[in-house]
């Protein structure tokens with residue numbers, strides 16, 4: 001038998017039944033839920049008179065709409081989402097990590113913290129950035145509301161098997177260059193549709209050399225290159241991040257790794273040796289340049305991308321030829337499921353230590369646990385002394401503009417994953433950056449890397 005990929009092995013071990021229409025019925029090991037996109041799924045269950053098949057394999061959190069300032073309670077519209085979520089979880093017996101609890105946070109950040117994620121699992125969630133969890137060698141993907149209902153009712157999901165893509169990154173990341181820069185560069189090179197219909201396995205020395213947190217950042221943005229899921233093969237780095245790993249676990253997880261003779265449907269190669277910090281100039285994550293470059297001229301793009309570039313520059317209020325380093329921002333945001341883990345906050349704090357921010361700087365931890373750890377390490381003081389606003393409560397915050405948001409016309413350097421029009425607030429402009437670039441930008445008031453300070 002020909003060799004198999006990691007994704008294929010995980011898939012095969014979860015097939016309950018091969019369907020007649022080409023879909024497989026997959027067993028789902030874990031379903032995660034948040035307050036957006038789930039009310040309809042529960043309503044559907046209720047209408048059909050069904051219960052949740054495995055409440056013990058289902059976990060909810062509140063993150064998208066939660067306020068980040070203690071005691072604010074949030075506005076009535078977003079409160080309604082959370083009331084509905086709490087009522088639904090109570091009615092169907094699903095554990096819920098609520099605002100104010102020690103375990104609450106962004107769904108993709110708390111799932112590993114709670115020990116819910118192990119290599120080889122199938123994991124779904126009503127959220128496109130579920131790809132994040134593939135960093136552990138799990139097959140994790142976002143699903144829509146009707147699929148959420150299906151999984152709630154049956155703990156299975158009919159799905160067409162995705163194709164396999166390998167993204168092999170050779171070399172090692174230069175100093176000051178992070179997983180975020182790598183993934184922005186990859187998406188810019190390959191395009192936002194490159195991964196469509198595929199599970200992407202990130203491989204190569206530059207990937208295995210990443211910390212767990214770096215791998216989470218990388219897989220988080222697999223969906224921004226159009227992929228169904230992103231994965232990194234489980235190795236010693238992975239095992240160190242898991243509790244209670246036995247020899248048998250390790251042996252099984254190692255056996256899931258892609259076989260030498262496995263063939264991918266699509267392969268991309270990239271060398272990380274000369275990579276520089278990357279910054280987006282446009283309105284999709286594939287519109288980035290190295291920070292040393294200038295805003296590109298749409299005329300330089302092929303027909304397929306020119307109109308989008310022109311439109312993006314209009315929305316972003318940028319002219320071709322302007323040096324990225326000359327772009328002044330109003331706000332810096334460090335947070336989101338892409339970059340709000342402890343390592344991200346440490347990087348930002350290292351840059352801010354002993355310096356002052358020149359613009360409004362908001363730091364929102366990905367989870368209550370991340371915040372506690374940051375306080376233990378004294379990062380809260382570093383942020384305060386730099387004049388940055390380290391929020392009391394975790395959540396998606398300014399990433400999606402449901403709770404906290406930018407004002408119309410404001411420009412932000414943001415460690416998030418989407419720079420779409422209006423994403424961080426109506427009329428707001430987003431430059432996607434790493435935590436290091438975000439912090440340097442906060443100090444300088446214009447896009448900057450730590451080297452510039």
Ligand SMILES: CC(C)[C@H](C(=O)O)[C@@H](O)C(=O)O
Pocket residue numbers: 036037064126127128129142400
């Ligand atoms: C609201 C939610 C469904 C959405 C997603 O699917 O990703 C959000 O998390 C996002 O990042 O755009």
Ligand code: SF4
Pocket residue numbers: 063064106127129336337338395396399400416417
């Ligand atoms: S932090 Fe942003 S990208 Fe992540 S789940 Fe929340 S809204 Fe989506």
